[in-house]
C-alpha cells in the first residue's frame with residue numbers, strides 16, 4: 293500500500309504557466325479531428341458525428357466523435373462480455389499493474405490532458421490540472437485497494453468441512469458519466485470496476501466526448517486488452533435508454549443529475565426477457581450544498597472560502613456551494629465581503645486562465661439565466677446577474693440576498709455561478725435551513741465554537757461535511773466522496789468500500805473426504 297495523492301501544480305510559478313501554455317499550443321494544433329467508436333478491437337465510424345465545441349469560444353471545434361446508435365451498444369456489450377471471460381480470469385496483480393501503467397501514461401501527459409479539458413470543458417489551468425491529478429489518484433488508489441479483495445475469505449471452521457468465500461466480478465457494466473469532471477470521474481468510474489475484473493461499455497456525456505477519447509488513447513497505450521473498455525459516444529436519445537434497458541447490462545455506474553439518475557434507476561429495475569440478473573445500479577447525483585457561517589467565525593476567511601466553494605469552475609461542481617447561510621449578527625458584514633470578492637472575479641475563455649469561464653453549453657447558460665430572472669423577482673440581486681462576455685456560454689458570478697429558505701432559488705440545483713445568501717436567526721436556525729433540502733451531498737460550517745462543530749458532525753445530513761474550510765475539492769483516498777438522501781446511493785468514490793460494490797460473494801463449502 294503506497295497511495296499518496298498527486299501534487300497539484302503551483303500556477304503561481306511562471307515556469308508551470310509557460311509549460312501549460314505550451315501544452316495548450318500543442319493541443320490547439322490537434323483540434324477539429326474525427327474520432328471513431330471503440331468496440332472490442334475495432335475502431336468504428338458510424339457515418340454521423342457529435343460535434344464538441346469550446347464552450348468559451350463556441351466557433352472553435354474541439355473535435356467530432358462518432359455518433360453511436362443502439363446497434364453499437366449491442367456490439368459493445370457483446371465485446372465487453374467476450375473480454376470478460378479472460379479479463380476476469382487474470383490474476384489481480386496483472387490488472388493492478390495495467391491500472392498503474394495507465395496512471396503513468398496520464399502522468400506523462402498531464403498538461404496535455406488538462407489542456408484538452410481547458411478547450412472542451414472550459415476549465416482554467418488549476419481546475420483542469422486537478423482533474424487529471426484526480427484521475428491519476430483514482431487509478432493508484434483503486435490499484436492499492438483491489439488486492440485486499442482478492443483471494444479466499446475464510447469463514448469460521450467446521451471439523452468436517454472447508455468453507456470459504458471468494459469475491460467474483462459481476463460482468464459487463466455501463467459507465468454513464470457527466471461532463472463536469474470529464475477525465476477524473478470518467479476514469480474513476482471505469483477503472484474501479486475494471487481493476488476487480490469487470491468489463492465496461494463507456495458512455496460519456498455528449499458534451500465531452502473528446503476527453504473520453506483521450507482516455508481511450510491512454511488506456512491503449514497502457515496496454516489494456518481490447519473489450520475491457522468499449523467507448524460508445526452519441527446522443528442520449530439514441531443510446532441512453534438502450535444501454536440502461538439492455539438485458540446484457542449487468543450493472544450501471546452512473547454520475548449525473550437527479551432526474552437522469554431516477555429515470556435510470558426506474559428503467560433498470562425492469563427485468564428484460566432473457567435477462568439473468570437484477571441490475572446493480574450505483575447513482576451519484578446532484579446537490580444543493582450549503583455553507584453555514586456563524587458569529588464566531590473569521591469572516592474574511594469565510595468570505596474567501598465561500599467564493600472558492602461557490603464559483604470554482606463557475607459553480608459547475610456537484611459539491612459547489614449554492615447556499616451561503618449566515619447567522620443574523622454577521623450576515624450583512626459577510627454578505628458585503630463575499631459580494632466584494634465575487635465582483636472581482638475574472639471571467640473569460642479558459643485558455644486565458646480566468647477565475648471562471650463559460651458554462652458547458654447553451655442549455656446550462658439558459659438555465660442559470662432563468663434562475664437569475666426568478667431571483668430578480670423574489671430576492672435581492674447583489675452582484676452579477678448578466679450573461680457575461682460574447683462568444684461563449686457565459687454567466688457572470690451572481691449573488692442574491694434575502695433568499696427565502698423554501699424558495700425555488702434555495703431548493704433547486706442550478707449548476708451555475710448563482711449563489712443564494714440566506715439569513716438565519718441563529719445557529720440552530722442555520723442548521724435547520726441547511727438540512728431543509730432533498731439533497732445531502734456536501735455541506736460546511738465555519739465557526740470557532742467547538743460545540744457547534746460537534747453538533748454539525750451529528751446533525752448536518754450530508755455525505756461530505758467540511759468544517760472550517762471550503763466545501764469542494766475532495767481528495768481520493770482522504771475524503772471518500774458521495775452524498776446522502778437524493779444525492780446518491782452512497783457509492784462513495786475514492787473510498788475503501790467502492791470496489792466491493794462491483795463484486796459478488798460466492799461461497800464454497802467442501803466436505804472433507806475421510
Ligand code: NAD
Pocket residue numbers: 468469470471472473477495496497498528531532533536547548549550551552553555556576577578579609610611705707733773774775779780
Ligand atoms: P446529466 O444527468 O444530464 O447526464 C449525466 C450522464 O447521463 C451523461 O452521460 C448523459 O449523457 C447521460 N444521460 C442523459 N440522459 C440519459 C438517459 N435517458 N439514459 C442514459 N443516460 C443518460 O448530468 P450532467 O449535466 O452531465 O452532469 C451534471 C450533474 O451531475 C449535476 O446534477 C451534478 O450535481 C451531478 N454530479 C454529481 C456528482 C457526484 O459525485 N454526486 C459528480 C459530478 C456531477
